[in-house]
Amino acid sequence: MTVVLASVAFWAPVTYRLIGDNGQPEIIEGRARYTRLKTSERRLLDRRIRANRLTPEVRAGIRAQLDAPDCNFTARERAEVEADLAAEPITDEQFLDALLVDWELRDKSGNAIAFTPATRRELCEDWDGLEAALVRGYVRAQEAALKPQEQEKNSEAPSGTGS
Template sequence: MSVVLASVAFWAPVTYRLLGDDGQPETVKGRARYKRLKTSERRALDRRLRANRLTPDLRVAIRKQLDDQDSVFTSRERTEIEADLAAEPISDEQFLEATLVDWDFKDKTGQAIMYAPAAVRELCEDWDGFEAALVRGYTDAQQTLLKPQELEKNSEGPSATGS
């Protein structure tokens, strides 16, 4: 059975700052449309994002902890950590290839910049930091999902049983 709760993609604001022609910071605002990932796709993407933060030294330290006879990791934790260690880091370009499906940006004259994979590559090359701004648009939107959960979790009163 299929139930439709939302469209296959969502819009999120994107803010990009660059040095303007007059040497002053300039802000470009627009929005990007990102693919709404399935649970398995999001988990795989999250794993690759976590892999980005695993430096070689950190990987060695984690591996050492896993191999330690006295390690207290559960079987499930061990499986998750092993999967994180095996995951391939993801570049911003790969991230956008997997998630970006459209955008709404205008040039200085007010003309719409048409979305196409070639246009994404060109603008990301021409505008240093634009690629990161597009990725940040996605991750910021995802963070808004966590904020209400965090607020709810942190605002719960103590249980009546004290446990």
């Protein structure tokens, strides 16, 4: 049975800073709409993001730990680490291809910039750092959504008697 609790996509704020005249930053604020992922899809995305941080040296170090005779990883931990090592890193462009479905951005004159995948690619090429700002918008929204869960998980319930 499928129960619909939320829309298939969500809006998140995006802040883009570019260098303006006299070296002063120009701040462009807008919103981006991202696909809402299923749990399995988000975990796969998280794995690909983690793969970005695995340099060849780090991979070699992890592989050495896994292959060491005194390795104390459980079978589950070993499977997770192996999956991380096998994951393909994801680029910002691939990330946005998979998740970005719309935006509300305006140019300097205040005119709305219509979203299309082609426009996104063109603007990300023309405006250095926009691609990263769009990715950050998604990541910050995810962090904000998960933060209360982490606080609840890591906090003890207050005493009902105050003692």
